[in-house]
Amino acid sequence: MLKNRIIPCLDVKNGRVVKGIKFVDLKDAGDPVEQAKIYSDNGADEICFLDITASNENRETIYEVVEKTSKKCFVPLTVGGGVRSVDDINKLLNCGADKVSINTAAVQDSKVVEDSSRKFGSQCIVVAIDAKRKDDRWEIFTHGGRNPTGINALEFASKMEKCGAGELLVTSMDKDGTQSGYDIELMQKISSMVNIPVIASGGVGTLDHLVDGIKSGASAVLAASIFHYGTYSVKEAKQYLASKDIPVRI
Amino acid sequence: MDVTIVDYKSGNISSVINSFKEVAKDKVKIEVTSDLDKIKYSDKVVLPGQGSFKNCIDGLNSINGLIDTLSEFALNNKKPLLGICVGLQMFADVGYEEVETKGLGWISGKVSKIDNQNGKFKLPHIGWNQINIIKDSKIFKDIDSNSHMYFVHSYEFVPQDNSVITATTDYSSNIVCAVEKQNIFGCQFHPEKSDKTGLKIINNFINL
Numbered sequence: 001m002l003k004n005r006i007i008p009c010l011d012v013k014n015g016r017v018v019k020g021i022k023f024v025d026l027k028d029a030g031d032p033v034e035q036a037k038i039y040s041d042n043g044a045d046e047i048c049f050l051d052i053t054a055s056n057e058n059r060e061t062i063y064e065v066v067e068k069t070s071k072k073c074f075v076p077l078t079v080g081g082g083v084r085s086v087d088d089i090n091k092l093l094n095c096g097a098d099k100v101s102i103n104t105a106a107v108q109d110s111k112v113v114e115d116s117s118r119k120f121g122s123q124c125i126v127v128a129i130d131a132k133r134k135d136d137r138w139e140i141f142t143h144g145g146r147n148p149t150g151i152n153a154l155e156f157a158s159k160m161e162k163c164g165a166g167e168l169l170v171t172s173m174d175k176d177g178t179q180s181g182y183d184i185e186l187m188q189k190i191s192s193m194v195n196i197p198v199i200a201s202g203g204v205g206t207l208d209h210l211v212d213g214i215k216s217g218a219s220a221v222l223a224a225s226i227f228h229y230g231t232y233s234v235k236e237a238k239q240y241l242a243s244k245d246i247p248v249r250i
Numbered sequence: 251m252d253v254t255i256v257d258y259k260s261g262n263i264s265s266v267i268n269s270f271k272e273v274a275k276d277k278v279k280i281e282v283t284s285d286l287d288k289i290k291y292s293d294k295v296v297l298p299g300q301g302s303f304k305n306c307i308d309g310l311n312s313i314n315g316l317i318d319t320l321s322e323f324a325l326n327n328k329k330p331l332l333g334i335c336v337g338l339q340m341f342a343d344v345g346y347e348e349v350e351t352k353g354l355g356w357i358s359g360k361v362s363k364i365d366n367q368n369g370k371f372k373l374p375h376i377g378w379n380q381i382n383i384i385k386d387s388k389i390f391k392d393i394d395s396n397s398h399m400y401f402v403h404s405y406e407f408v409p410q411d412n413s414v415i416t417a418t419t420d421y422s423s424n425i426v427c428a429v430e431k432q433n434i435f436g437c438q439f440h441p442e443k444s445d446k447t448g449l450k451i452i453n454n455f456i457n458l
Contacts, residue, residue: 002421003378003398040445045378071268076400076443093262098443121261121301123374123402166374166402197372219372249378249398 003249005045005220006210006237007078007199008227010035013052015061033068039227040073042234045249047073048101048222051081052144063095070096080128080169081144089116093124101126101169104142107149107156110163117164126199127165129153131186132173138186145173154189161194168194169222171202179205179225182213191217207232207240214246253456254281254292258316260309261300266334269442270296273452286319294455295323299336303345303361303405306336307353317354324356328433330458332389338429338436339407347405357431359409364422371422373404379419381439387416387430389437389454397447399427399439407438 011018016030036047047069051062059082066079079092080101089100105112106127117125130145131138131153138153157168170190172183182200191198197219204210204223213221226232232240238248253274255266263282270280281288289295297320299306310317324331333341342353345361353361366373383395399419406425409415417428419439427438435455441448 001380002375002401005377070265071272074265074269074272074443074445074449076402094264096264096268098262098265119301121305122404123300123376124262167376195366195369195372196374197376219377 001247003045003247004214004241005199006043006234006241006248007046007048007220007222008039008044008234009048009050009201009222009224011052011224012049012062012065013054014058015065018052032065033072036069036073036077039234040075043238043250044075044234045220046076046078048078048080051079053082063091066092066095066097078126080126086112086116086119089120089125093120097124099124099126099166101128103128103130106160107140107142107151110159113160113163113165117166122164122166125165126167126169127160128169128171129157129160129190130171130173133183133186141173145176153186154193157190157194161196165196167197167199169199169201170218173202175203176201177225178203181205181209182216182221184212184216187213187216187218191219207237210237210241211244211246214241251294251456252279252281252292253294253296254283254289255296255298256289256316256320257282257284258306258309258313259284260306261298261336263298263300265440265442266296266298269449269452270456273449273456278456284313284316286315289319289323294329294458295320295331297331297333297337297340299334299338299340301336303336303339303347303353304349304351306340307345307351310340321354321356324434330433330435330455332455333434333436334442335403335438335440338438339405341429341434341436342407342409345405356434357409357414357429357436358411359407361405361407364404364406364425367422374402375404375421375425376402379421379439381417381419381427382424383417385416385430387428387435388458389430389435389451390416390428391454393447393450393454398444399437399441399448400443401427401439403438407436
């Protein structure tokens with residue numbers, strides 16, 4: 001039976017983890033490689049790096065991070081943030097990323113998704129959708145949630161599936177950072193509409209939120225803060241899900 | 251001993267390279283090449299594959315003499331060869347991804363789309379699934395049935411002769427996820443991404 005995945009996400013800036021696990025015994029708390037290794041040893045089903053490096057001159061740092069991590073972690077590694085072109089995707093994959101997530105570039109030009117999924121296979125193309133509730137619908141935002149687009153998230157999700165995306169990483173901007181749980185309605189609507197796996201993101205504060213995320217129809221749940229701040233370990237999260245009869249890999 | 255990972259510019263093989271190097275340490279030399287002579291004289295060959303069936307076959311064909319060299323290695327010289335994901339699928343006679351494409355024909359059968367039962371099952375089949383070992387295989391030494399492996403694919407290999415199947419996984423139906431025919435081995439899942447259990451399979455292959 002296919003298991004539901006738990007994916008811890010690390011924010012990386014200029015090659016350093018900015019929001020990471022606060023373990024006292026870490027030699028270097030800012031080292032993404034070391035943190036990724038802890039997560040994978042703890043049973044993480046995948047690792048996600050979100051590169052939030054702002055300046056262009058430091059954008060190269062992520063490549064080195066990915067290269068080092070992929071030599072130490074033998075679970076899938078997804079990398080996103082600032083991915084603009086097929087060329088960027090190629091570079092990340094060559095450094096050892098298994099999947100690349102595309103956000104702004106996919107909205108600006110869906111051809112990036114079409115071309116890259118044809119070239120590298122759908123399995124490594126994740127489209128990240130940042131959505132915000134607006135009346136009775138959801139609008140997608142780009143540039144790390146800064147720019148409104150007027151585009152309906154549900155329509156966009158469907159379009160990305162047709163363009164060849166292998167998975168959708170859906171983040172609720174209303175919920176992100178609130179620790180009040182995923183936007184369940186959004187996750188339900190999108191996962192029942194598309195035939196590709198959906199990764200729920202944004203808002204996890206408790207282990208019950210992870211349970212709700214899976215019950216909404218998502219194939220995987222992504223969380224940052226609860227793992228970063230050591231509230232729960234990935235292992236504890238999995239044991240909790242298993243106790244609620246949700247199939248996980250233990 | 252030399253283990254060669256065939257680099258035919260199709261898909262992303264860095265994870266395969268990293269995992270084999272991790273397992274091999276300094277004991278075994280891992281070559282990554284499309285050089286026909288190196289392939290010919292190596293002890294074992296790994297055939298990775300990502301992207302579509304057609305893309306991978308086209309990739310093999312784009313290197314003059316590569317398919318002949320691989321066939322000689324696996325069929326005539328009977329040296330161990332491991333196909334991973336589309337690398338396994340290419341053993342078939344024919345694949346139906348994008349367009350009908352002729353495969354290597356090493357293990358009779360076809361590669362067709364997983365039946366998603368009218369949308370009941372999401373495709374690609376992505377994530378960790380348990381393998382059901384139905385027949386002893388040398389690469390499954392010390393691997394328990396029901397071990398979790400990482401999968402990512404939408405197409406499945408359907409062999410003509412069921413006796414080549416060594417493991418299946420349950421997703422919409424029983425999907426063939428490992429095969430063995432004499433010296434030819436294949437995994438539909440990704441041992442290179444399946445954590446310690448996956449590395450053990452790689453180790454078993456290297457130590458054949």
